[in-house]
Amino acid sequence: MRAVTNYHIWTIGCQMNEADARRLGDELDVVGFAPAESAEDADLVVLYSCVVRQAAENKVHNQLMRLREVKRRRPDYKIVLAGCLAGEETAALQRAYPFVDLFVSPKADISLRNQILDLLDLDQRYRQEPEGAQRAPGVSAGVTIHQGCNRRCTYCIIPFRRGPERSRRPAEIRAEIEGLVQRGTREVVLLSQIVERYGWDLQPRTTLAELLTLLNEIEGLERIRFLTSYPVDFGTDLIEAVATLPKVCEDINLPIQAGDDTVLRRMARGYKVADYLRLVEALRARIAEVAISTDIIVGFPGETAAQFENTLRVMEQVRWDVVHVAMYSPRPGTVAATWPDDVPKAEKKRRLHAVEELQREIAAQINARLVGRTVEVLVEGQKDGKWYGRTRSNKLTFFPHPEPLAGELVQVRITEASPWALQGELVRRQPAAPRPTQIPLYLSA
Ligand code: SF4
Structure with a gap:
């Protein structure tokens, strides 16, 4: 009998790291490894790291320092560093973290599972004989479909760490999702840094x-989401797919980053505010009740107060459902990091709070319109005695019910709304009625 290897996976950063970690966990379970509750209880720990912001990189460093202490006590302890930090020069990383056993760059196409088996010196049987039982995945699971990015936005470190764009084959993605559905997943979120570029590198x-058309056929799968979108790549064929494929949710994550053309040009985003607004108009004209979220960076080098005000004006114009806002922080190796980081920290914070405050008002108004309506919710779990799940438009919704509902599609009548979540009561447990195809709920002001 094989000795069981206990593993622990630690992740930080984007949903792609979470999805890759889930997939690695599945692969390790199949060959008979067992998940450990904590890094200290494991024999092997894998870190999926993030370097998008300095704060994330600091957390990875702190975690590595904690693991170094474990390794001092247990020299057989194995530490694997994956994710974007491992995309850097391996020699420099080896000097900084000599106690790490394996660095796996996200640019590498070799299976991480096989590299781990090599590291542990496990024989060929592990590669051939499924032995372990896989854990149930989440009701909603992320699935990476495309890696890397060929663009060069001036603030972004991702292309350097994740490398050029590579798509996974449709059949491989379909097989992974069918496996997830068999084990209880009802919704998948297709992940990529730049999702509209999926498939351009494949033959044919x-x-x-x-791909959405293919995945829409999977029996037992209820919903499909995808992110992250890029404004100039979002074509009419994709708008049609979202509008017509029943499982594809009306939920688009479309980062604008700034609402000022000068800042956008310095970011090398390749579009103007007017291009973005045209796309929003096209989405809202064709897809009933489409929800659109965005990302905004405040305090980019050279961003004046007036240019920032333009971003607030665009927020009032577009009225996004959700805005993820971050203060600019220079990432060594990017073009913007060679420019003076000239917006003072206090001013960056002021801009951040101004975006948050305005978005709180807008989201409160958008969500208030749902009060009294009945919406379809995919139930994900229970928290504080209430069931929770998401609407097709990705609104977090809570409601009470005495029976188990996880994984079910239910109809919930909304009774209360806040900028962040909805509260409601269960109306029925049957699948939703056909989707409306007429009037968008919230038009731009
Ligand atoms: S599109 Fe720009 S922001 Fe997005 S990953 Fe590529 S370089 Fe980074």
Whole structure:
């Protein structure tokens, strides 16, 4: 009998790290490894790291320092560093973290599971004989479909760490999702840094719209989401796919980053505010009740107070459902990091709070319109005695019910709304009625 290897996976950062960690966990379970509650209880720990902001990189460093202490006590302890920090020069990383056993760059196409088996010196049987039982995945699971990015936004470190764009084959993605559905997943979130570029590198070439059409056929799968979108790549074929494929949710994550053309040009985003607004108009004209979220960076080098005010004006114009806002922080190796980081920290914070405050008002108004309506919710779990799940438009919704409901599609009548979540009562447990195709709920002001 094999000795069981206990593993622990620690993640930080984007949903792609979470999805990759879930997939690695599945692969390790199949070959008979067992998940450990904590890094200290494990024989092997894998860190999926993030360097998008300095704060995330600091957390990875702190975690590595904690693991160094474990390794001092237990020399057989194995530490694997994956994710974007490992995309850097391995020699420099080896000097900084000599106690790490394996660095796995996200640019590498070799299976992480096989590299781990090599590291542990485990024989060929592990590669061939499924032995372990896989844990149930979440009701909603992320699935990476495309890695890397060929663009060069001036503030962004990702292309350097994740490398050029590579798509996974449609059949491989479909097989992974069918496996998840068999184990209880009802919704998948297709992940990529730049999701509309999916399939351009494949032979034969394919598109995200074609992939969505293929995945829409999977029996037992209820919902499909995808992110992150890029404004100039979002084509009419994709708008049609979202509008017509029943499982594809009306939920688009479309980062604008700044609402000022000069700042956008310095970010090298490749579009103007007017291009973005045209796309929002096209989405809202064709897709009933589409929810659109965005990302905004405040305090980019050279961003004046007036340019920042333009971002607030665009927020009032577009009225996004959700805004993820972050203060600019220079990432060594990027073009913007060679420019003076000239917006003082206090001013960055002021801009951040101004975006948050305005968005709180807008989201409160958008969500208040749902009070009294009945919406379809996919139930994900229970918290503080209430069930929670998300609407097709990705609104977190809570409601009480005495029976188990996880994984079910239910109809919930909304009784209360806040900027962040909805409260309601269960109306029925049957699948939703056909989607409305007429009037958008919230038009731009
Ligand atoms: S599109 Fe720009 S922001 Fe997004 S990953 Fe690529 S370089 Fe970074």
